[in-house]
Amino acid sequence: MDAIKTIDLTKKYKDLTAVDGLNLTVRQGELLSLLGVNGAGKTTTIKMLTGLTRPSSGDAFLNGKSILTDSAAVKAMIAVSPQETAVAPNLTVWENLELMAGVHGSSKDEAKNKVAELSSRFGLGAVASKRAGKLSGGWQRRLSIAMALISDPQILFLDEPTLGLDVLARSDLWDMIRTLKGSMTVILTTHYMEEAEALSDRVAIMKNGRLLLTGTPAQIKRRAGTDKFDEAFVRIVKEAAQ
């Protein structure tokens, strides 16, 4: 079974078509990067897949569950790490993780065990008692991803996970994201081409709400006739304008 299958997924806002008949398949355990310039429809696509926005038409199935008719089952299997660091600033790192375990229905003991496991896995132990709002951007982002993982999701959405981070913090997060590959399906949106190339099994490029193409980074470079991924992206997007 495919982890994600969208069928003519469309979102219209009055005169604007943000996503236009998207047909995309993501395999189980795959890390797929969704690329596109601003306004390409990446965020709207993520919003529809995570139940934040209802499609105008079409449907999407996450592990066989429809986002239209089975949103509760979909929400139980997904997790999102939003673009901004979505943490509760006055709660400690530990409490933020406990909160996410709690809202996913974990008992007190389960929550405690999960928090301890994730804290150690993500090296958050040293800052566990610090308030999340006092952490640096890199640590907040690390916590944000850990919060997403506390429910053991089958599908993880990472929206611009390294936006605004310095080189070292970004490299740390890349390592962390690599450890997730294979154990769950990951959908990543990013504006950093080197990030997409380094982390993705496959890449999907969108423009003006439409899917231009999907393929491995190597396939995309071959298709564009260049050995540089960022150049390939620019060529494909510009070609589509003609």
Place this chain on the structure above:
Amino acid sequence: MRVFAFSKRNDLELLRDPLNLFFGVGFPIVLLLLLTVIQRNIPAALFEIEHLAPGIVVFGLSFMTLFSATLIAKDRGSSFLQRLYTTPLTAGNFILGYLLPILPICIAQSVICFAMAVLLGLHVTIHILTSVLFTLPVALLFVSLGLLCGSIFTDKQVGGICGALLTNLTAWLSGTWFDLGLVGGAFQKIANLLPFVHAVEMERAVLQGDYAGVFPHIWWVIGYAAVVTAIAVFAFLRQMKRQ
């Protein structure tokens, strides 16, 4: 468990904000002290402690609107609420999670105010306990107003509307600072159409053990609380759908 986890978070966010503690607890106590001192120097029936304490309790509760609305508006303005919208929390969980945790804080605030009033000369009677219980519908009214404002306004707007406008409305139109009958006319009529003066009169009646005097004020308070809660739930669901 889900609602409990979310409620606990909201409680911690509120209680760890020093400004909330100052305005929620410190400010009403300062007012009680100040007005009691004034009353001792220039005796005025309105500022006698058994008359003043219920007014200060109701005024103190008006800050809960500000705290609740600020929390919700800030959550809406960040990605935090969006993250939670992708979890199995239901709309009902969100509404209860925002409303319920503030009610015990309201009760605690009322207890502290009455305890201070006792130190300032209020006679200890069972009616103090009943008065605390009767603050519940008043608390629900103010907390629901917070849910409503937090669902409609940004956190900056909330500061002006709930922090300045509502607290002043509560102060001026509740009969705590001056006898509304002295102003009379349209001012008194408007005040009587709003719940604040009724909340204070209800509390004063209960504190005096005059349970017949609770009526009709309690109907005004419960009526407003029910209507505001219903509108707040509608507004919250609407913004949730828009997100």
